[in-house]
Amino acid sequence: MNEGHLLRIVAAVVVGTLARLVMLRSDYRQYPSYPHAYVVHLGLGFIAASLGGLAVPAIVTRDFMAASILALAGQQFREVRDMERRSLEKLEDTELVPRGTAYIEGIARVFEARNYLAMAAALATSTVSYALPVPRAMAIVAGAACGLATAAIIAGVFGRRTVGDIAVVREGRIRFDGPLLSVDGMVLSNIGLEEARAVIEAKGVGVVLEPKDDNARATIANIGQRQAIVHDAASIMGIRVDISERDFTPLMRLDIATGRAGMVMVPIEKDIGALLEVVRRAPIIETSIRKPLATRAGRIAAD
């Protein structure tokens, strides 16, 4: 192998791995949250980038066998989704407020997709660095720029929408009608103990989600979507819940007549502004997205 190939491959692998590194941040999902998980994903990102970076040189040197094997190797990344799903599902029992299967599926898909993204960035880098009819150093620099741009564009396109995009999130008024707990008229639960009711009245906060259109209404109605919002709110704001203290488990229920959703939680610190922000920034789960307005019948029904 001559030096030209080697430099191009290295550039592509570096760009691909970098793309994966940039996307690897502990964000609103609070996951991954520990160094070993970073190592696992960086390692996989490196392998993905290598696959992307090696494909073009393999074709250029007419090594079609190698190119085919690389294409096959790409299949391995399906395992990533499975791996993430399995480990998160196992951890569900240890969460006071579970993520829910829809959220887990969403996270697992993202982790799989990010490896393909690293691969695409590496592929773009090496394609450009081979295709440009300019001196080698310039071609490699242009390739790297192109690879990074690819990563940025794809990351931008896939940048996920949040609850704040599809619904108006505002504070709701908590009320008790006997033992029945309601927020803005939506009954959420039956709280039996007087002491628990007093805590909720004093320290609880109510949130109301008003969907902006019928698509949003159908999305919020999805149980997985609501569980994801509740999980995010609970994991970021903290909750007064333990195994034997289930009275204050955060709840979100739907007002079927209007499509609004009401939520009550008792955070460690009562800060309604922060809670509203958390709910607004909760991700829309891919699998819960519904688009009834995209169909004729849906539009007619929406009148």
Place this chain on the structure above:
Amino acid sequence: MDVTLEHAIAAVITTRRDRVGGGAPIFFADDEDDLHRTAIYLAKILDGVVHDLGGGTYIVVKH
């Protein structure tokens, strides 16, 4: 995975003997205070949540 009862009535606590019956364990209380105390104790033991059915009857539910 743990095998636990979900969404099941774990216990019924009441001051009205004529109002309850059936499969869940039933605890009779002498008065409102006893009712209240027993409900809290049972909820702690069973890791459940106390719900008020009114008329002097509480149930503890595993959610």
